[in-house]
Amino acid sequence: MIPIKSAEAVVGVQSETRSFRIAREVFLIIGASLFVALCAKVTWYLPLSPVPLTLSNFGVLLVGLLLGSRRGFAALLLYLAEGSAGLPVFTTGSLGIFGPTGGYLIAYPVVAFVAGWLRERLSPGFPKYLLACTAAELMLFASGIGWLVLYFHQPLAQAAAFGLYPFVAAEVLKVSAAAALAARFQRTRAGL
Numbered sequence: 001m002i003p004i005k006s007a008e009a010v011v012g013v014q015s016e017t018r019s020f021r022i023a024r025e026v027f028l029i030i031g032a033s034l035f036v037a038l039c040a041k042v043t044w045y046l047p048l049s050p051v052p053l054t055l056s057n058f059g060v061l062l063v064g065l066l067l068g069s070r071r072g073f074a075a076l077l078l079y080l081a082e083g084s085a086g087l088p089v090f091t092t093g094s095l096g097i098f099g100p101t102g103g104y105l106i107a108y109p110v111v112a113f114v115a116g117w118l119r120e121r122l123s124p125g126f127p128k129y130l131l132a133c134t135a136a137e138l139m140l141f142a143s144g145i146g147w148l149v150l151y152f153h154q155p156l157a158q159a160a161a162f163g164l165y166p167f168v169a170a171e172v173l174k175v176s177a178a179a180a181l182a183a184r185f186q187r188t189r190a191g192l
Contacts, residue, residue: 025071032063032075033082036108037089050100051148051163054091057140058174060108061133064115065182072112080105100162103147104140111136115178124186129179137175 039059043052064072080097083090083105090096090105097105118132141164148159 028067029071029075029078032067032072033079033089035059036063036076036079037082037087040089040091043091046166049162049166050152051104051144051167052091052101053167053170055174056091056108057104057111057137057171058178060111060140061115061136061175061178062181064112064136065119065129065132065178066185067112067116068120069113069116072116073109076109076112079108100148100151101144102151104144104163106147107140107143110143111140114139119182124183124190126179126183129182130176133175133179137171141171 036056036059039055042055044054045052060076063075066072067075079089083096091101096102115132115136118135119129122128122132145156145159145163148154148163149156152159152162154162
């Protein structure tokens with residue numbers, strides 16, 4: 001006779017599996033927020049611009065692509081909460097979302113969501129991931145430049161000179177690198 005598993009054993013396994021999934025999700029979200037914080041520490045200050053060149057945008061895009069829309073959004077929301085609570089995660093330190101980079105920072109959760117949402121709906125591969133990153137990056141710079149217009153009471157052209165033009169070449173590299181890494185991860189995960 002084959003023993004039948006008791007209901008308690010089945011419920012116990014399901015609870016353990018559910019607990020493991022929740023712990024995994026929490027670990028991924030916290031880890032992703034810390035990854036973006038590390039990326040923010042790689043910073044170059046450019047002459048004549050109040051906005052530093054940083055790897056944060058690369059981190060945000062990669063998090064969105066790898067974790068997907070919901071987890072990417074949650075990770076970047078946590079990142080903003082960490083910085084707002086005074087943890088040293090922002091490039092600009094204590095100014096954070098109230099300084100010249102506030103428009104970029106506030107957009108991070110949405111940028112990760114858009115990159116992840118598009119990745120979830122497009123077929124896998126570098127060109128599609130590049131498209132997802134480009135769309136998300138456009139949202140990032142629209143928010144960042146809009147904030148600079150308000151922050152410095154400057155016309156749009158001057159805000160773009162501060163917060164867009166000096167960064168175009170670096171952003172092309174960051175967008176391409178995030179798309180390439182996500183595509184490679186997808187291929188590795190698929191066993192190709």
